[in-house]
Amino acid sequence: MSPLEVVRRQRRKEARPAELAAAALSLFIEKGFAATRLDEVAARAGVSKGTLYLYFDSKDALFKAVIEEGVVPLFEEFEAKLETLRDDPERLLREILQGWWDKVGSTDLGGICKLMISEAGNFPEVARYHHDAVIVRWMALLGRAYAIGVERGVFRDMDVETVRQLVFFPLLMQAVWKNSMSCCDETRSLPDSYFPTYFEMIFRGLRAAPVQESRP
């Protein structure tokens, strides 16, 4: 009838898995794993449920794929900074944290954090994989950036575990919040002053010497 009708039954073998994974990710975040219907995932990806099963063995396999693909090797980039910015620990930490927000926290990948927190109990093995492959690695990176600062006498020497949590959790929580409470909290976009204030707070807490009030 309608000549402008969307083309049905395209054959696009290559694109399907990524499209299905993206659809699944967004629905898992919105509704949770258990409450997400595979018919819905398929519909959002523009295919039928049967097609979904051509690419993924089961609902669990789909979940696993969504998490594991989202892990992307962003780490190389971050870890490279460790080498190039060894001489300026404060800038190193700032760029790592800002980088995480720009590349993960503020993007779709940020939703994976919320998803993993929600579903860890139901997928212990996926949670463990994600924990070892992402969380531990990321926290180690933060810890090393901080340790470099301590070595150089730029940062005070405190409990590493505690420090990296205090530094990172505000950003992480921000990402989680964004993907769950958006219905309540209107227009969850950060004010321009957010990062300046954030870094000012963090670094005042970390710096070994009190801020110079430049009195010559």
Added chain:
Amino acid sequence: MSPLEVVRRQRRKEARPAELAAAALSLFIEKGFAATRLDEVAARAGVSKGTLYLYFDSKDALFKAVIEEGVVPLFEEFEAKLETLRDDPERLLREILQGWWDKVGSTDLGGICKLMISEAGNFPEVARYHHDAVIVRWMALLGRAYAIGVERGVFRDMDVETVRQLVFFPLLMQAVWKNSMSCCDETRSLPDSYFPTYFEMIFRGLRAAPVQESRP
């Protein structure tokens, strides 16, 4: 047969609702709302599913009850502090934050945070209720404690919204983490140095004057 068998079919009308709500809360946190079976909730509370329906109209009603009862009026206590500690803003903030951890974050109530984050998308009206009745109120309290410090010249003047997030999110995330990633992160108990380090970091960031290096 077994003479020591647990007594079946006790009549304990008064205790049932609280026991069922507690069982439901723990299961909702572990498995999520959708993945939790009412038979299981009933079993954990030591009754049958039919009994559950004597006290709660539906699964949704059970969820709502769990959230709303958990809201408890802890606020009176916290808000009272605002009056009694007006003269020492730093101590005021410290006691409010420590109080939240002792009374909420480290207890079962902390699980409600994780639960609400996970299920907000599926229960917008409950999420809104919780947002207005708990989150907004709590954040306002924190904001006022900070504002008092600014008025007195003890704290630097920054964006209130940003500051209260930076101050509170580490604790909140800690509570959420505890209730989801416990399977991976072994023995999630905070080191003794956690709160001293936390407060030291926070207050260095907030204080208007640099730390006195006591040079007479």
Added chain:
DNA sequence: TTAATAACTGACTGGTCAGTAATTTAGTAA
């Protein structure tokens, strides 16, 4: 054009679980 293949579809099935109703038993008062 036609035949062969591979991507895709959607109706169907079997198991699961929220919610119900008939029945049993505990507690109580006469």
Added chain:
DNA sequence: TTACTAAATTACTGACCAGTCAGTTATTAA
């Protein structure tokens, strides 16, 4: 003891949905 009431249980039903499969259509090779 007995009769009564209400708490609790058990067996059931109907909707829903993960996963399957027989059939359909797009694409390519001959």
